[in-house]
Ligand SMILES: NC(=O)N[C@@H](CC(=O)O)C(=O)O
């Protein structure tokens with residue numbers, strides 16, 4: 001039986017939700033992850049340091065494992081101020097600010113309507129070294145859903161990087177070859193997270209033989225040439241790419257619906273699924289850099305000092321899992337996962 005030990009990993013993009021859903025999400029994310037960047041797209045969104053502190057307390061009230069620290073994020077709106085950024089930095093619990101183009105994804109209606117509206121805020125973030133996390137998709141109706149990421153890169157991100165050359169930027173949950181190429185060619189201040197579902201699946205998995213709503217997430221799964229580019233980037237050892245699950249649970253009824261929500265639940269077995277991808281690529285020796293080293297290095301945080309061990313031993317994923325007073329259908333429901341954390 002194959003086993004590997006790696007430095008304790010961190011998740012640089014996760015949705016823990018709120019209320020009784022926290023019972024499930026905090027237990028799952030803290031099982032072996034050391035830290036997690038916690039997305040602020042609650043209803044209402046986490047737009048300032050005091051809301052982030054309250055959310056942090058609700059997470060900690062779930063008694064996560066002692067090795068776990070949630071890293072909070074504030075949600076940028078058209079009315080975020082420079083003072084909000086300074087207060088976030090001073091809070092000691094906020095590590096980044098998130099740009100959701102208004103209407104781009106789940107709970108993004110309070111997002112930024114025009115990037116120029118937040119230039120003073122971005123200037124302040126650049127000065128204090130606070131990373132800007134971006135959901136990188138344009139939102140206008142005329143742009144095809146499969147083109148929304150690469151058109152965002154051309155029309156919004158490239159000019160933004162040129163205007164704020166020292167701003168730390170994480171292009172979140174990248175899904176295209178164009179995103180991989182852009183991040184590779186940009187300066188050291190530009191990095192990207194990659195989800196495990198975008199490494200494991202492409203749009204055929206979602207659409208061939210019937211529509212599978214549990215594979216629907218944003219940015220949407222692309223064709224397999226993009227999947228291959230993501231696999232190559234994640235397993236290459238390039239320090240610009242790191243682990244961000246974008247684990248985004250929704251109740252089963254909200255996914256299996258005439259208008260189903262976007263998001264896939266992976267946090268219950270994230271490193272196990274990433275290990276499958278790296279194993280298939282004969283790149284298990286690169287898993288630690290991607291999962292445990294590149295993220296903290298980009299965020300200027302120390303690398304975790306302890307280790308976790310994975311064993312190549314198949315196990316069965318249940319059809320559903322409890323999610324507050326609802327159920328969630330996880331990725332790989334009723335199928336098997338080849339690795340487990342021991
Ligand atoms: N990724 C998703 O499909 N959904 C996320 C939002 C996001 O990260 O864009 C969610 O909050 O449900």
Ligand SMILES: [Zn+2]
Nearest residue numbers: 105135218219
């Ligand atoms: Zn997003």
Ligand SMILES: [Zn+2]
Nearest residue numbers: 015039246248
């Ligand atoms: Zn997300």
